[in-house]
Amino acid sequence: MLDKILAVWGTPRTRSTTFLWMMKQRGDFHTFHEPFGKSFYLSEDRKSNRAADQAPQAEFNYQAVLDMLESHIGQDGRSVFIKDLTYHLEGVYDEAFLSHFHNVFLIRDPAKTLPSLYSLLPDFTSEEVGYHTQYQMYELLRAANPNSPPVIIDADELATHTEAVVRSFCEQVGIPFIAESLQWETIPTETKLTWWIGGDSHHDNLKQSTGFQTKRFKDYLHVSEVPKLAKAYEEYLPYYEKLYANRLIVR
Template sequence: MLDKILAVWGTPRTRSTTFLWMMKQRGDFHTFHEPFGQSFYLSEDRRSNRASDQPPRADMNYQAILDMLESHKGQEGRSVFIKDLTYHVAGMCDADFMSHFHNVFLIRDPAKTLPSLYSLLPDFADDEVGYDTQYQMYEIALASSNGAPPVIIDADELADNPEAMIRGFCERLGIPFIPESLQWDNIPPSTKLTWWIGGDDHHGNLKTSTGFRTNRFKDYVDVSDVPKLAKAYEECLPYYQKLYANRLNTSS
């Protein structure tokens, strides 16, 4: 059992909910879907007005969520796993906050994530992307890693070769590799995967999948076709490239 919360930090549209579903199949982790997203949007500490029509909730404050996650460690003999988005903890992710977690970073080329995000949330704000925060978090985790750099997984390489990537991930984290966790039955359409204020439609691909390789239901615009995306891509790409250079590479 891990001594800390295992956290996979992604930006939107990096297959992170698929990663969480894989972890759920293992059976040895309590799993939580974007718990700090509730802090970002719905708590007394919230940093977005997207859900301003809903009253703020003290039980979703950042410290309350962290305390809740810590309280689950060891329950039923299981460790704790979260997947969350980096922008949800922007401004919170100092060394003390990061010390509560075994930090793993799930990355993906912004040329793919940004059009997908735009198709779901065309009015996304600059602070709802998170590549800059992801790199900041990596640097903080690296500084306190004692020579064992944090694991970085590229989402597309994960989809292309899930067994090798997850085996490498497990080896680095010191947890058993469970091959059976890489496959699952179709998820019932009624299954609620998220608390997200906009609903659960953005997980349609996952619900019809049986593994990391998902079906694609629609075509997306190119980042060069929309000025908002072109600007975001220019800003995000350098952070992605820096993280990609240090990713888990199973071919070496």
């Protein structure tokens, strides 16, 4: 059992909920979907006005959420896993905060994430993309422990070489590899996978899946077709490329 929260930090649309679903299949983790998203949008500490029509809730404050997560460590003999988005920690994370976690980063080419995000949230802000925060978090942790930098997983390599990537991830974080966790039954459409204020439809692909290698059911715009996406792609690609150069490589 892990003594800290195992956290996978992604940007939007990086297959991170699929990763969480895989971890849920294992049975040895309490799993939580973007708990700090509630802090970012719905708490007294919130950093966004997107849900300004909703009264702030103290139970979602960053420290309250962290305390809640840590209270689950060891319950029923299980560890704790979260998947969350890096931008939810903007203005909050520092070395002390991140020391509560075994930190792993999930990355994906912004040419694929940005159009998908745009289809979900066309008015997304620069803060809600998260690439710069992801890179800064990684660099902070690497500088603090240069001999053991955080694990970086590329989402597309995870989909194409699932067993090898997951097996290596498990070795790196010190948990057993469980082959059965890589496949599952399709998820009933009424299953609620997220608390997200905009609803759950962006997880339809996952609900139709039985593993990481899903068939894409929606055609997205190319980043060059929308000026907002083209500008974001140019800005965030360098962060992705720097992280990609340090990704977990499997043979």
